[in-house]
Amino acid sequence: MMGGVVASPFLAIAQYPARILQIGFLYPGPQSTAPLRIKAALTGLQAGGLRAPDQLAVVPAVTDGNAALLAPLAANLAARNVDLILAQSGAAVRAANAVTTTIPIVALDLESDPIASGFIASHARPGGNITGVFLDFPEFSKKWLEALNEIVPKLSRVAVFWDPAMAPVQLRAVEDAAQTLNLRLAVVEVRQWSDIEPAFQVATQQDAQALLMLASPLIGGNPKPLAEMALRHRLSAITVFTEFARHGGLMAYGPNLQGVIRQQGLLAARVLLGSKPASSSL
Numbered sequence: 001m002m003g004g005v006v007a008s009p010f011l012a013i014a015q016y017p018a019r020i021l022q023i024g025f026l027y028p029g030p031q032s033t034a035p036l037r038i039k040a041a042l043t044g045l046q047a048g049g050l051r052a053p054d055q056l057a058v059v060p061a062v063t064d065g066n067a068a069l070l071a072p073l074a075a076n077l078a079a080r081n082v083d084l085i086l087a088q089s090g091a092a093v094r095a096a097n098a099v100t101t102t103i104p105i106v107a108l109d110l111e112s113d114p115i116a117s118g119f120i121a122s123h124a125r126p127g128g129n130i131t132g133v134f135l136d137f138p139e140f141s142k143k144w145l146e147a148l149n150e151i152v153p154k155l156s157r158v159a160v161f162w163d164p165a166m167a168p169v170q171l172r173a174v175e176d177a178a179q180t181l182n183l184r185l186a187v188v189e190v191r192q193w194s195d196i197e198p199a200f201q202v203a204t205q206q207d208a209q210a211l212l213m214l215a216s217p218l219i220g221g222n223p224k225p226l227a228e229m230a231l232r233h234r235l236s237a238i239t240v241f242t243e244f245a246r247h248g249g250l251m252a253y254g255p256n257l258q259g260v261i262r263q264q265g266l267l268a269a270r271v272l273l274g275s276k277p278a279s280s281s282l
Contacts, residue, residue, distance in 0.1 A: 011069060016268040017058040021056040021272055026096055027088040027216030037111055040258040044265020051255050056272075065192055065218060067165055070095045084268055087132070088261075089217050093119055097130060104270040104277045107132025108261060110240065112167030131277040133264050135255065139236060140175035143253050144238050148210040151251070152236050155210055158236070159203035160203035161196075163216035167210050171213045190218060196226070200233045204259045211237040213244075220257065223247045 002084065025058035026043065027034055038060065042052050050056050050271075059082055060072040075097035077085055084104045087093040096105045097119065107130060114120045114134045121127035123134070137280065149155050162171050178185050186206040190197040203211055205273070211230060212221045218242045219226065229247035230237040237244075240254030271277055 004107070014098075017021075019202045020053075021050070021084070022059055022080065022082040023056055023268065023272075024059045024061055024080070024082040024085040024096075025088070026061045026070075026074055026077060026085055026089050026092040027217065028063045028067065029065065029221035031062050031087065031170070033221040034060060034062045036258070036260055037088065040104050040261035041265035041268070044262040044267075045269045047262070047270020048268055050269050056217065065221070067091070067191070071098070072092060075099045084272055086264060086268060089207040090117065091165050091217070093117075093130065093132070101129055103129065103267075104131070104271045105130045106264055106271060106277070107134065108264045109134045110220070113169045115166060115171070118137065121219065126277060130279050131267065133260055135260075138242060140245050140253065141170065142177040142180065144184060144212050144240075147251055147253060148184070148238055149181060149210065152210045155183065155209050156185045157186060157206070158186060159199075159206065159208035159211045160198060161190045161211065161219065162212040163190055163191055163214070163218055164189050164212070165191060166216050174212065190216075193222065196222075197227065200235070201228055203235060204233055208235065211235040213237065215240045223249065234250075 027037060038058055045056060061077055063069040063073060070091060078099040082103060084106060085096045087096045087105050087107045090109045090162060093105060093107045093109055109132060119130050121228055148158060160174060160212045175185060184206050188202050190196055190199050219239055223243035224247040225242055227244055227247040230249055236250050238251040238253060242254060242256055245252040
């Protein structure tokens with residue numbers, strides 16, 4: 001279920017800005033996937049009434065999977081005094097929130113509970129300088145395991161790839177769902193791309209019959225190689241990112257990522273044209 005933003009409608013008196021707006025794009029994922037995400041965000045911004053390059057310019061801040069770069073890149077955007085930050089992932093929201101309380105932050109957060117994390121006060125009225133698109137992933141967790149249970153005969157043990165840099169809400173929900181379905185989990189931490197091949201080996205060694213990859217920029221940014229590796233290791237795999245299935249992975253259950261990013265851009269346009277993040281949602 002998509003939870004998240006929306007209160008104020010478009011302002012009837014909003015005018016196009018007289019200067020070029022600077023929009024920071026803070027993304028902790030691979031450099032190779034950033035252009036497609038930026039393009040989707042621009043589509044939403046343009047649908048919301050802002051044109052590139054006449055009225056806005058995107059300032060990419062991409063870590064290429066290096067978590068150590070996220071904080072300094074966020075600080076650079078704040079020092080540059082961009083007009084708005086598009087934060088891709090819960091980790092990016094936290095990094096942006098740590099460096100500014102005045103620059104509007106529009107989130108795309110697939111990994112955390114925004115209220116429990118303190119990002120927003122409520123979905124209807126976010127409060128502060130943060131708003132965005134948040135997905136209620138605890139409701140997805142049982143669906144992922146149920147789908148694997150239907151596909152894999154006599155399923156009893158499932159490997160779970162989890163990036164500990166992400167909020168634990170997904171992992172806890174999956175653990176609860178596994179108890180209900182009488183499944184055993186083998187949780188394997190994956191922090192960077194070099195962890196992925198060893199993680200597949202651990203899953204095989206622990207006799208996992210299937211694989212669930214929880215949402216993170218690492219997983220979402222590498223759908224094709226992950227699909228190829230799952231096939232090579234003969235693991236029936238599922239994740240939230242639909243691109244995984246499009247590239248040959250067995251299953252995906254979740255929203256269309258490009259469409260969600262477009263919604264993030266649409267919300268950013270509303271904020272840039274006058275709506276306040278404290279009361280804006282989709």
